[in-house]
Structures are given as structure tokens and as C-alpha cells.
Amino acid sequence: MTKPKVLISDKMDPNAAKIFEDRGCDVDVKPGMTPEELKAVIGQYDGLAIRSATKVTPEILEAATNLKVIGRAGIGVDNVDIPSASAQGVVVMNTPFGNSITTAEHAIAMIMALARQIPEANTLTQQGEWPKSKFMGVEVTGKTLGLIGAGNIGSIVASRAQGLRMKVIAYDPFLTEDRAVEMGVEKVDLEALTTRADFITLHTPLTDETRNILSRERLEKTKQGVRIVNCARGGLVDEAALKDLLDSGHIAGAALDVFLEEPAKQHPLFGTPNFICTPHLGASTTEAQVNVALQVAEQMSDYLLTGGVTNALNMPSLSAEEAPKLKPYMALAENLGSLVGQLAHGELPKISIEVEGAAAKLNQKPITGAVLAGLMKRFSSTVNMVNAPYLAKERGIEVREIRNEREGVYQTLVRVTVATSQGDRSVAGSLFGATEPRLVEIFGIGIEAELTGNMLYIVNDDVPGFIGSIGSLLGENGINIGTFHLGRRTTGGEAVLLLSVDQPIPQDVAEKANQLQGVKLVKSLTF
Known part of the structure; x- marks a missing residue:
């Protein structure tokens, strides 16, 4: 049996390659390829393991003639054209749990940094100033945290925020009342969340439904002095509106780990007072990087070697x-x-x-x-x-x-x-x-019949001599019968015949069979 071949095209913990090899896959590690280089070699591989750098476009998929599975070490898969992958029969997997804690903790850190203006206070203090009177923070205790998205990461943020004695309200179309009670959060609609929350944090993927979910109109309706945190995906918040409302003082602070355009080397928000940003660090801890790499290698190996499907985005899960x-x-x-x-x-x-x-x-x-x-x-x-x-x-x-x-x-x-x-x-x-x-x-x-290979399906009247007639016809044309299966509704009524044969039935032979007495239908089948 030929070993499945896997390409790791982004930087990933080296233990991922070892897992592929130990499980019985051949693996090549080639991070940093250009789209042209990837397109030239992708046809050799059964699996493609990526992080966020590799863009799996329709052009790449068209060249991926042997590709069976794409594994994203992380939760976001906006760098993979899932409809094109699905149309070509390629399974797309992610690892939604490997960096959940890390990303949730980063969001909580952003909330605390905004509440106490830590980054700016740190900068001025290290410049030799002692700006104690300039920075008047707020407590998070007793404040309302508005959670947009209550999935894996959102639920962890809710738990950590409750530990800080915050009241948590949540908007998520898929959040059930029972799950909200279990999480200890109040389920609200988006309008209520934006008008009531002291802090808003986003934990939802970027889709057509969530793009600009915090639009200018919604941001203008937020509570005076609200603080916004986005450690999920760029494009969820109207960045131009965020800048304007920070400048006006309506929004007291904002912290972004993600931007619409990345890497964000220049941005109108840079230098804005009470604005904090980090370079997409949500999943950047040693533990998370190891976890997602190991998980994606295990999941892809399961699929390629046993058919097990875990955390797939375009087909049902099927454990090993x-x-x-x-x-x-x-x-x-x-x-x-x-x-x-x-x-x-x-x-x-x-x-x-x-x-x-x-x-x-x-x-x-x-x-x-x-x-x-x-x-x-x-x-x-x-x-x-x-x-x-x-x-x-x-x-x-x-x-x-x-x-x-x-x-x-x-x-x-x-x-x-x-x-x-x-x-x-x-x-x-x-x-x-x-x-x-x-x-x-x-x-x-x-x-009772086994469906296999080349078969002939016949519907006929149940009359004596028919089996002999069809056997003779096939024999005269050099067609050998493998198995013979019969069924009928009633004696003398409609009957069916399924024959397995050693070669495809020629059209002229099927037509001759159709002319036999009592025959209603003849159909060649292939399995």
C-alpha cells in the first residue's frame, strides 16, 4: 500500500511532522513557498497542513489533483476557499479547541489592559515620566461584558470574566436558552448588547453574516464610554468608525489583535489615544502552538489512514x-x-x-x-x-x-x-x-444480491424458459455469468433478474435481451 503523502507549507511545531511519520505518512516540510511554487507541487500530495500564511485558492485547488484533506492548525479557515475544496471533494479540517484557552486569555488580558491603560502608562513611565494623575482607570468588577459569539472561546471568556465578578450578557444566534443558563450568562439580542455593555468582546468567525457586525451605526448606539475588544477576526468591526468614535470620546478604549488587512504595518488607528493593538497574538503561546500542530497531524493522519473525520467543516464527523x-x-x-x-x-x-x-x-x-x-x-x-x-x-x-x-x-x-x-x-x-x-x-x-462490478438488470414476466433464453443469449456472445439472482412479486407476475458478468454488456447485446419474450426493461449497471 502506498503511503499517503503530506505537505506542511507553514511554520509548525516539528512534532507535527514526527506524528505524520510515526503514523505511516510521508511528509515534506516546505514553509514559505510562493503561490506559484505551491501550485507547481501540490498535485503530488494527499494532504496539506497549513496555518494562516498559506492561501488555498481555487487555482491551488485546481492543481491539487490528488489532494484529499486540508488541515488548518488553528480555528480560522478564511485562508481556504471551502466551497472550491468541497466541490473538488477535499475535506477541510481545523482545530477549534487547541488554542481556545490561549485566545480567551488574550481577550481577558486586553480587557484588563484597557481598564487600567497599562500600555500607555508603561511607555510614559519608562520614558522617565511619573504620570500617576494622568491615568484614572476603571474596575471591571460589577461591569457588564457583552459577548458577541458564545462558542468555544466565548464560553471560556465568559467563565474567566465571571471570575472577575463581571456580569456577562451574550449574543449568539446558535446559543440556546439551556446553554445560556449552563454558562451563567444572559442571552440578549444584538441591539440590547450594544446599548447595555460596558465592555464588548467579539468571538465569532468572519462570514457574510458577521462582517462589520459592529458597524458604524451599531457603534454609535453603544453605551457612552464603552470599551471594545476584538481578538477574533479582522472585518468584524468597522475600523474607520472605531477611529472616529475613539477620537470623539464616545468609545473610551479599544483593543485589537486582528485587522481587516494583515500584516497591518500602517493604520489610521495607530497612535490613537486609548487604543491598544497586538500583531494577531491570540493563539501565540507555546502551549497553543504545540497543541494545534499535534491535533491537526493526528486528525489528518486519521482521515488518510483510517477514514476518521474530526472537526471537518464540509462533511460529517466520523471518529477513528x-x-x-x-x-x-x-x-x-x-x-x-x-x-x-x-x-x-x-x-x-x-x-x-x-x-x-x-x-x-x-x-x-x-x-x-x-x-x-x-x-x-x-x-x-x-x-x-x-x-x-x-x-x-x-x-x-x-x-x-x-x-x-x-x-x-x-x-x-x-x-x-x-x-x-x-x-x-x-x-x-x-x-x-x-x-x-x-x-x-x-x-x-x-x-438477495451482491452489487459488484458489471451487472445486468432485467425486469420481465415470470414465465418458464426465460432463464434459459437469457443464458443462451449471453453465452452466444461470449459473456460469462458470475452470479445469478432472481426475485418476483408473485408467481407468474413481474420478476427481476440481476446478473453479475465478467465484462461490460455491449449495447447490441442489451438490445437483443430487450427483445426477448416477456422482457420489460434491460439495464447495464456498474459498481
Whole structure:
């Protein structure tokens, strides 16, 4: 088996490369490459490990013909074109927990530095002045901290702020009432947060929804004397408006670790009184740098070697422990999706994926992804579990998941149903011996068959002599039959025949089969 090959294109703790090597990957460490240099070599690699310096653009991805996974050592992935990666079937991972504490602590440090004007006091004192009367700070005890974003980092900031006896209010569209109670924060809307908070700190990714979330209009509505902290992403705060409101005194202080344009070598905010800045140091501690490097190496190795998916941004998570259990189900699901994709005619507006019995106790998302990967092969030869949901969405296919823990005729079952112009059509499969995928039902007819290689699917009237006729036809044309699977609705009624053959069925042979007495449909299949 060829070893997966990984490129580390940014500076990263050397233990990351060691983990890749120890786990069984070949690894090259080449930080500082230009986009042209990266584009020239990326086609050699299965994995790309990055920090914030490497920009993974559509042009880079187009050249990454073998790439399977991108791992970002850190939380922000705005330097990766995720839609393009998804369209090409590349998994994008980050490490959202490795630098959470470090970034949260930096935000708290910024709050304290603003409250007591520490940087400016330090500068003047070291210049030989003794400006004691110039710096009148404020206590944070009893003040209201407005938290924009209550995820991993935001929740840690809330906990630390509560330790400082601050009251914490939070705005986050995904924050539930139960989680707010658990965190000990008051859930509020954005307008209430901006008008009530003495300090505002941001902990949200940069998206179309969050860009300029603290716009000029919102900043003007903040409480007189508010202090703003952003250790999350540049672009969340209107920097020009921040400058104006600092100059006017409406905002008492601001601390930025991030800027819209980085590196920020020159900026209108530089030199503004009561403004503090640091060069994107949120994750810059020894512990965090080691943690995120080790985590991204472990996650990428899991995916490349076992199929485990952790902290992926464009496909369902699948732990290294789950992967072996789900592997036969995913093989079954992909075959079922492929079967309905090859047999269904016209557009497919809806598809439902139902798991029953033992299958219902598993993580259903990878099973759904595998079904869609099989189904969407009718539209694209490069489809996989990553880009299949995007292709389905592009085509307007509605996907429904159903879970039934009851056990039916089979101890475990996966059923795929598609809506067609002729009505709903479903196929179902199970695992024999817990590992062998088998088709057990096709369009309401019971049949047990392995879906593999080249196959011939025939719908015919259940009449004597038909099996002999099809066998003779294939024999006359030099086509060897591997397996023979039969099913029928009733005696003398509609029957189905699935044959595995040693080579693809030529079109002229399929046409001859279609002319046999009682035949309703002939279809060549490939799995």
C-alpha cells in the first residue's frame, strides 16, 4: 500500500511532522513557498497542513489533483476557499479547541489592559515620566461584558470574566436558552448588547453574516464610554468608525489583535489615544502552538489512514473508532445510492435515507453522505462524500433522513427511496455476517444480491424458459455469468433478474435481451 503523502507549507511545531511519520505518512516540510511554487507541487500530495500564511485558492485547488484533506492548525479557515475544496471533494479540517484557552486569555488580558491603560502608562513611565494623575482607570468588577459569539472561546471568556465578578450578557444566534443558563450568562439580542455593555468582546468567525457586525451605526448606539475588544477576526468591526468614535470620546478604549488587512504595518488607528493593538497574538503561546500542530497531524493522519473525520467543516464527523463499524454500511449505502441513480429516470426531486435496527444506533450522517455519493455518480465521475451533498443541493434534491430503531425481518437495514415521475421507488440492503453488504429488496421485490462490478438488470414476466433464453443469449456472445439472482412479486407476475458478468454488456447485446419474450426493461449497471 502506498503511503499517503503530506505537505506542511507553514511554520509548525516539528512534532507535527514526527506524528505524520510515526503514523505511516510521508511528509515534506516546505514553509514559505510562493503561490506559484505551491501550485507547481501540490498535485503530488494527499494532504496539506497549513496555518494562516498559506492561501488555498481555487487555482491551488485546481492543481491539487490528488489532494484529499486540508488541515488548518488553528480555528480560522478564511485562508481556504471551502466551497472550491468541497466541490473538488477535499475535506477541510481545523482545530477549534487547541488554542481556545490561549485566545480567551488574550481577550481577558486586553480587557484588563484597557481598564487600567497599562500600555500607555508603561511607555510614559519608562520614558522617565511619573504620570500617576494622568491615568484614572476603571474596575471591571460589577461591569457588564457583552459577548458577541458564545462558542468555544466565548464560553471560556465568559467563565474567566465571571471570575472577575463581571456580569456577562451574550449574543449568539446558535446559543440556546439551556446553554445560556449552563454558562451563567444572559442571552440578549444584538441591539440590547450594544446599548447595555460596558465592555464588548467579539468571538465569532468572519462570514457574510458577521462582517462589520459592529458597524458604524451599531457603534454609535453603544453605551457612552464603552470599551471594545476584538481578538477574533479582522472585518468584524468597522475600523474607520472605531477611529472616529475613539477620537470623539464616545468609545473610551479599544483593543485589537486582528485587522481587516494583515500584516497591518500602517493604520489610521495607530497612535490613537486609548487604543491598544497586538500583531494577531491570540493563539501565540507555546502551549497553543504545540497543541494545534499535534491535533491537526493526528486528525489528518486519521482521515488518510483510517477514514476518521474530526472537526471537518464540509462533511460529517466520523471518529477513528466509528470508521471501522461504519465502513461496511457506507459501502452498502453507496451501492444503494448508485443503484437508484442508475435505474431512476429523469429528475429526482426527493430522496429519503432510512436506517433500521442496528443501523439506527449508528452515526447516520456518513451513511447519508455515502448514499448521495453513489447517487450523484450519475452526474459526475469525480463525486465523493464531501462534494455529493453540494451537488445534490445544486440540483435541488431534497434529502430526508429517517431513523427506526425497531428491528424488522433483517437485524439491520438501510433503505433508499427516491421520488420519480412514476411514484416513489425504493431499494434496501443489509449486512450479512455484519460485514458483507447485500441488496435485499428492489422496488418492492425481495432479492438477495451482491452489487459488484458489471451487472445486468432485467425486469420481465415470470414465465418458464426465460432463464434459459437469457443464458443462451449471453453465452452466444461470449459473456460469462458470475452470479445469478432472481426475485418476483408473485408467481407468474413481474420478476427481476440481476446478473453479475465478467465484462461490460455491449449495447447490441442489451438490445437483443430487450427483445426477448416477456422482457420489460434491460439495464447495464456498474459498481
